[in-house]
Amino acid sequence: MTPVYSSGTLLLIAAAAVAILLVLIIVLRMHAFIALVLVSFGTAVAAGVPVAEVPVVAIAAFSTTLGTVALLVALGVMIGRLLEATGGAQVLADTLISRFGEKRAPMALGVAALLFGLPIFFDAGLVVFLPIIFAVAKRFGGSVLMYALPAAGAFAAMHAIVPPHPGPVTAATELGASIGLTLLVGVVVAVVAWFVGVYIVTITWLGKVQVPIDDSVLTGGQQADHDNPPAFWHVLAILLLPLVLIGANTILTTLRTNGSIAEEGTFVDILVFVGQTPVALLIALLVATYTLAIRRYSRGEIETLLNDSLGPICAIILITGAGGMFGGVLRYSGIGEALSDSLADLGLPLIVSAFVIATILRVAQGSATVALTTTAGLISAGVADADPSSLQLVALVLAIAAGATVLSHVNDSGFWLVGRFFGMDVKTTLRTWTVMETTLGVSIFVLALGIWAVG
Numbered sequence: 001m002t003p004v005y006s007s008g009t010l011l012l013i014a015a016a017a018v019a020i021l022l023v024l025i026i027v028l029r030m031h032a033f034i035a036l037v038l039v040s041f042g043t044a045v046a047a048g049v050p051v052a053e054v055p056v057v058a059i060a061a062f063s064t065t066l067g068t069v070a071l072l073v074a075l076g077v078m079i080g081r082l083l084e085a086t087g088g089a090q091v092l093a094d095t096l097i098s099r100f101g102e103k104r105a106p107m108a109l110g111v112a113a114l115l116f117g118l119p120i121f122f123d124a125g126l127v128v129f130l131p132i133i134f135a136v137a138k139r140f141g142g143s144v145l146m147y148a149l150p151a152a153g154a155f156a157a158m159h160a161i162v163p164p165h166p167g168p169v170t171a172a173t174e175l176g177a178s179i180g181l182t183l184l185v186g187v188v189v190a191v192v193a194w195f196v197g198v199y200i201v202t203i204t205w206l207g208k209v210q211v212p213i214d215d216s217v218l219t220g221g222q223q224a225d226h227d228n229p230p231a232f233w234h235v236l237a238i239l240l241l242p243l244v245l246i247g248a249n250t251i252l253t254t255l256r257t258n259g260s261i262a263e264e265g266t267f268v269d270i271l272v273f274v275g276q277t278p279v280a281l282l283i284a285l286l287v288a289t290y291t292l293a294i295r296r297y298s299r300g301e302i303e304t305l306l307n308d309s310l311g312p313i314c315a316i317i318l319i320t321g322a323g324g325m326f327g328g329v330l331r332y333s334g335i336g337e338a339l340s341d342s343l344a345d346l347g348l349p350l351i352v353s354a355f356v357i358a359t360i361l362r363v364a365q366g367s368a369t370v371a372l373t374t375t376a377g378l379i380s381a382g383v384a385d386a387d388p389s390s391l392q393l394v395a396l397v398l399a400i401a402a403g404a405t406v407l408s409h410v411n412d413s414g415f416w417l418v419g420r421f422f423g424m425d426v427k428t429t430l431r432t433w434t435v436m437e438t439t440l441g442v443s444i445f446v447l448a449l450g451i452w453a454v455g
Helices: 007-027 032-046 051-085 088-100 102-116 122-140 145-161 166-175 179-204 232-257 266-274 277-293 299-332 335-343 350-365 368-386 390-403 413-421 426-454
Strands: none
Touching: 007 032, 007 299, 007 350, 007 426, 032 051, 032 299, 051 088, 051 122, 051 232, 051 277, 051 299, 051 413, 088 102, 088 122, 088 232, 102 122, 102 145, 102 179, 122 145, 122 232, 122 277, 122 413, 145 166, 145 179, 145 390, 145 413, 145 426, 166 179, 166 368, 166 390, 179 390, 179 426, 232 266, 232 277, 266 277, 277 299, 299 350, 299 413, 350 368, 350 390, 350 426, 368 390, 390 426, 413 426
16 A cells, blocks of 8 residues: 555554553553454554555454464464373473473573474464473462563574574575575574573563463363373474474475475475474374373363363464554555655664664564565665675674564564463563563674674
8 A cells, every 4th residue: 555644644653553552451451352453443544544445454464464373373272282281291391390400490491492493483382382381380480481481582583583484584585695694693693692682681580570370371270180191202202293394394495495306296295295384283283182192081082172272262362363453554554665765764884774674664563574574675775785795694684683573562463472371461561571572682683783793
């Protein structure tokens, strides 16, 4: 849609929409789903979207988010429920604790999430890890954030800057950076930025914000049966299965893209298919069902178990979809395009400009992927003129990803996903998740500056 108003007016509309949304939810205690839908419609009208098109635009953005999130979350929470109910999550938690000790439990969860987050998308990885996070948290008590944020932050770090995740791949391709070098440097930067911007910040500050441990979103309030728990390696194999399948998909797709293997081949096609994230999670769910649950429960009990796991997440999925609706309306109204035009020539150093543009776009419209791809396109001409080195190109990708990470708030569907999974209200999510995403993004940017300087 061509913007109806100037960039300044659109920015004011976006700022007013966020402010009204926060007042409705925090002050007036309106249900988040209703408030998001209401403000989405109002924002679209205020931004000049034709009234007849408003429902179509809003529903399209809602369905796009649901299409991305709902299937992954549903499959992941079923796997999590089976692991929790059969005692598998407790076995994993006990093993982590025995190897790392109580004081290093948040570190252990974060390191495990970094490994699992390499090929797995943020939302899918987080939901599969939920039973482990809650099992460890219940063992030691205190705030669930002490254990949740290191794991969630690890998935966020890998998703933001490490190929094969779509954002960094798209940005690297747009700027002409090497995907392989971006992967190698990105892994190191992700680990260091996670340690500084997530782990240390959580241990010293955010983990002390008291959020009660409530795993009803996973268990529905039912107690797990720990009389006959599975072996540690059995549970680990189930968690590794989607990791291996998705990893194989990534490798084969990359080899096909660069011509190392033929474009056609039935066996490779099959491996690529089973390595798609929803398919890999479905396979892991089937394996978990028939190796963990079938020996402990009747088929009717398994059906009830899986059915009950979906009930608590319905509200989460709908609220997340409504958050995607709000962000989608902001993008459709032309706010991103208007910002792009006004930010194209800031007169800042290239590496700083990349971070600033991505940050403003992230805050304005919520989607990290849109902020990444738009910023890469905006600075691509300047990059060509500057002729940076291969390492500096990677630094630019990292700087863009850093800006696209900071300040996650109410127009970001991930904000609602994390907040509702861990039982936080909007105010607490802003105090914790938003702050953690910002410290993570700033840490990535500082490291990108260092790479740019030595590159």
